[in-house]
Amino acid sequence: MNFDLDGRTAFVTGAARGQGRRHAITLAQHGANIVAIDLCGQIDTVPYSMSTPEDLAETVQLVESTGRKIIAKQGDVRDFEQVQATVDEAFAAFGRIDIVVANAGTNGLGGAGGAGPFESQDIDLQRWRDCIDTNLTGVFNTIKAAVPAMISGERGGSIIATSSTAGIRGLRSMADYVAAKHGVVGLCRAFANELAEHSIRVNTVHPTGVATQMVENPELPAFFQAYPKAAVNLDGNLLPVDLVQPEDVSNAVLFLASDAARYVTGLEMTVDAGFTARA
């Protein structure tokens, strides 16, 4: 299969750590130059520690060690102007945008002893706004900012947005996240229709739990201990694995980014150990 991305430019959001960092490294290993953006800061309604500027600097070093170039910016996908400025700088430097990985995301689930809502009806309005702003509006901002550069290149392209099993199933105690991740599917279906005439493909990836700080943090076990009903969110993988690794998702992203998937668009690709197929 042809996974060669030599000479292409990939824009990856949420690239300071976790899956986004792994996607950036994987795409660079296959020849792409990288444009990265990450908040590198905290959102108050997110119960776990988010990334830091040092995390983003480490991503830069790891991508550069592949021999490819990277432009990395501290910025917020909730803010269209910041996303557009990053895309513009990358387009000026690299002359093209071929691949977009709209990966930045947050999850407000967590906290024990009343710190977090136990059911979706308890989600406070600020947590709802923050979750939709990053996980759905952030994806829209990312695609909107990058598409004109992709179209102007007349080479087609590939957009991959990170959804979740929560973009397919109504997972418990996180209706904000479920709504945002379902919204990402609708958004990408619409863009798949509208961008096909430019040979720009638009797909979503749907991981089950991934071993990153979004789930590997002290807040989450405390929440599930305090509210065992929500443990259905955890108990769904068919294959004998609790959490998949970031590289398992990167493999799907690489496939969708590459010419091996040249006629794949509008797909919801699960990397979920069978979670959404459970009887």
Ligand SMILES: NC(=O)c1ccc[n+]([C@@H]2O[C@H](COP(=O)([O-])OP(=O)(O)OC[C@H]3O[C@@H](n4cnc5c(N)ncnc54)[C@H](O)[C@@H]3O)[C@@H](O)[C@H]2O)c1
């Ligand atoms: N970890 C899981 O179990 C899991 C499962 C399914 C889907 N996902 C999704 O995968 C994606 C990556 O998450 P991860 O597991 O790598 O978690 P992570 O917390 O390690 O990484 C997310 C990155 O996104 C960045 N980010 C968050 N909000 C941002 C904003 N407003 N602007 C710019 N950057 C922002 C964070 O700073 C962080 O570096 C997310 O969309 C998440 O919802 C995660």
